[in-house]
Amino acid sequence: MKDKQMTKTIKGIAAPLPLANVDTDVIMPKRFLITITREGLGNGTFADLRFDSAGEQRPEFILNKSPWTRASILVVGDNFGCGSSREHAVWGMRQLGINACIGTGFAGIFYDNARKNGLALPVVSPSTRDLLLQFASDASGNEVSIDLERRTITAADISAPFEMDDATQTALIRGRDDTLDSLEHAAAIRDYEAGLKSKMRVSVIK
């Protein structure tokens, strides 16, 4: 298939979100999940952190404060994205304008969902994360730059490597469609199926 436009670098203002174990219920509360489309989830993202129960903005929440209202990168606490498999969390973050989260480790399903939707999740050491948290907490609005090809993050005088597996790196840079790509291996899938014994194929009773 034809590649979409390549994304080699992600650049933007970063917001600090140092809480550990931010789960997908917090990223996308369940009341926004009653939908059959991927659209309209930007408002739901971090809804209970961004808004109070009357729907008013919480002025103390980082993404409601200048310059972080323009943030497109988050520097996050350990184990970000744990919990439910809901891809709505990632769709919503993208719709809110978040292009990357930098952290020390992410929950597995969230990581895979992110890759499918062009949300980069560079994994850095705890000390780099802490430096970046400090950098992001400064209200001067200085930008962080994530070089996907070279797997490095730069921010003013900070320059640090990050971890990302090859397949995720390729997927993010090329922005490809996994389903269509995999169908190019249809012959291999048929071969595998041909090798299955009759007792190895489930047929669900309707």
Add this chain to the structure above:
Amino acid sequence: MSRTLYDKLVDAHKVCDLPDGDTLIYVDFHIMNEYTSPQAFSGLDTKGLEVWRPEAHLAVIDHVNATRSSEPHDTASKLLIDNLQANCTKHGIAFYGLGDPRQGIEHVVVPEQGLVSPGMLIACGDSHTTTYGAYGALGFGIGTSEVEHVLATQTLRYKRMKTMRVTVDGETAPGVTAKDIIMKIVQVVGAGGANGFAVEFAGSAIRSLDMAGRMTVCNMAVELGARAALIAADQLTEAAMEGHPHSGQFAFNGESWSSDPEAVFDEVFIILGADIEPLITWGTSPDQSVPITANVPSATDYISPEAKAALARSLHYMGLSEGQSAQSIKIDTAFIGSCTNSRIEDLREAAKILEGRKVAKGVEAIVVPGSAMTRIKAEAEGLRAVFEAAGFEWRPEAGCSMCLAMNDDIAMDGERVASSTNRNFEGRQGRGARTHLMSPAMVAAAAIAGHLADVRDFK
């Protein structure tokens, strides 16, 4: 070369290696629910793709349905339910919807239907798909884009995990259940402690669990970040395969579905069964638990300022004070249900505690059986009568209900729930709701006492 059970399962399902480092793996069976699948079907439509093998999929309604009646409680949930049914009809996929005698929570329905057996690879758009590891099958949760991928190709792009073995050895004390074992494991390994790992549970305390207990353990393994959880298949597994509607369909012969004795794991934990007590969570992450005989932590228990701040935040949300005794925590609601603990075995354990006792005044107690079949069985055994005599509300329809409150069973702001579920996240059971996780027997004990209580005091 010696291999772990996990390696055997991945090897057996490898279709081909992909140039970018991923492996294409074959999915034997895939389950869908109504809230993580709609966008997968619309993805197929947009791309003009067909379902590769419709008979390898099952769709159930469980997350949004009401449990008081088999009618949807509002138009939004009706939309999700009708949408899934229409997608299944269009693509020729089996659909167990409301009113179907086979309906229920996906992870309760699958074993009940005999749709899991050792050696299988099972995917589902739900993180608790780790449950099937109890059968020596590789089950894991996927996102909606991956649901689309499985529908279109019957495969997934996969990256092999590292392996971890958690051994729980020796006998556990009376009153300690499978739920306490996994809550202890989550406490020791930590939420996220197994990110990037496939975890195998081993040891005599695991082997001596029945299948329901093994499912409870593997179910909650995702709370430590494990993408897959496994328990070696044995004679108990073989016996559990018999007598279900799909029994005998799948027999992945030629392998022993256990790790080779010499197999090497990347990380190993050992826990002594004797060190496990009935546990309750006090915080907003599943690893924040203490024995029911202990106290909620104090700031002095932590060293780093971040940990002290995290404690303060959790306690503030939970409305608790530092050092407060676990048993002094009064509850508003008791909930027994969810894919972790709503099987017939769980209901029996809770009923034992409730027999001849009454729910405390002011406590609202609800039980939602995991499936229609579980409910019918429980009613035939007289369990419903026990629950109702004690003052529990017995819900006639199965579903996730208050586990994530996507239907109309929602806890209010500040409402405190003793819950047999798996996640105590902020807002999980309702905005501002306060969840304490524990075993179903402990929920029953709390319902009677009106506060968190030690099940061992209820002889």
